[in-house]
Amino acid sequence: MTGTPQVVVLGGTGLMAQAAAARLITAIVDAQAARGSASVVLTGGRNGNALLRALAASPARDAVDWTRLDLWWGDERFLPEGDPDRNYVQARAELLDQVPLDPARVHPMPYSGGPWGDDVDAAAAAYAAELAAAAGPAGPASPASHSPVPAFDVLLLGVGPDTHVASLFPEHPGVRETELTVVGVHGAPKPPPLRTSMTLPAIRAAREVWLLAAGEDKAGAVARALSGADGLQAPAAGARGRSRTLWLLDRAAASDLPAALRPPV
Ligand SMILES: O=C1O[C@H](COP(=O)(O)O)[C@@H](O)[C@H](O)[C@H]1O
Numbered sequence: 001m002t003g004t005p006q007v008v009v010l011g012g013t014g015l016m017a018q019a020a021a022a023r024l025i026t027a028i029v030d031a032q033a034a035r036g037s038a039s040v041v042l043t044g045g046r047n048g049n050a051l052l053r054a055l056a057a058s059p060a061r062d063a064v065d066w067t068r069l070d071l072w073w074g075d076e077r078f079l080p081e082g083d084p085d086r087n088y089v090q091a092r093a094e095l096l097d098q099v100p101l102d103p104a105r106v107h108p109m110p111y112s113g114g115p116w117g118d119d120v121d122a123a124a125a126a127y128a129a130e131l132a133a134a135a136g137p138a139g140p141a142s143p144a145s146h147s148p149v150p151a152f153d154v155l156l157l158g159v160g161p162d163t164h165v166a167s168l169f170p171e172h173p174g175v176r177e178t179e180l181t182v183v184g185v186h187g188a189p190k191p192p193p194l195r196t197s198m199t200l201p202a203i204r205a206a207r208e209v210w211l212l213a214a215g216e217d218k219a220g221a222v223a224r225a226l227s228g229a230d231g232l233q234a235p236a237a238g239a240r241g242r243s244r245t246l247w248l249l250d251r252a253a254a255s256d257l258p259a260a261l262r263p264p265v
Pocket residue numbers: 043044045046047048075076077087157158159160161165166167190
């Protein structure tokens with residue numbers, strides 16, 4: 001894992017989303033050139049959706065070979081299949097329905113009422129098995145786990161005002177997980193209470209982890225996570241990529257950062 005996170009601050013929310021979308025297009029194109037295909041883990045929430053919207057609006061999106069892209073999710077709200085609050089449903093509306101993806105390479109997390117009924121832990125285990133199958137025998141094991149996940153090129157994370165990432169909330173059991181790659185989340189402080197989430201070991205298996213935060217309500221969380229908080233109390237602080245950890249902020253989200261951590265805007 002890389003030691004020092006990189007911080008990039010953009011002028012406003014829209015610019016942050018556009019800059020993140022431009023970087024993501026480049027990262028996907030580079031991965032496809034280097035390895036034949038690319039693998040990206042999507043996030044939900046306001047900033048994740050804004051990135052997808054910016055990507056959909058970008059003429060450069062045609063540089064991506066969408067048929068050679070694997071899409072995974074870092075977390076999901078455990079709700080019925082078509083529920084508009086599901087991260088997958090929102091991602092489809094923002095981008096996925098507008099580009100020629102290979103459906104076999106799109107891996108939404110399970111919904112409630114499907115094969116796993118209301119058993120969120122069974123749903124999480126099924127997603128972990130899907131990740132392990134995609135990783136294959138040569139896939140990188142996450143540091144503390146024997147369950148492999150694919151070598152994600154970029155794993156995106158929104159940062160909540162309480163420093164949560166994916167559905168890993170401060171001091172919750174999921175953030176303490178060291179073996180499993182995906183967990184069922186019970187009693188999440190942000191609705192809905194039932195969720196599935198990748199764990200920190202799975203997140204840390206990604207080549208690059210990008211954390212997105214825009215808006216004044218994120219300023220305290222960003223400052224805490226980047227000022228040496230531990231990953232139990234501030235899950236965002238525990239999210240690191242193997243070769244890069246990049247924070248993409250707007251000016252408001254960066255406003256509480258100590259001067260030493262704030263790059264020139
Ligand atoms: O509920 C969730 O929240 C986080 C953060 O969302 P935001 O709207 O505060 O930016 C998101 O990253 C996560 O995927 C989602 O399930």
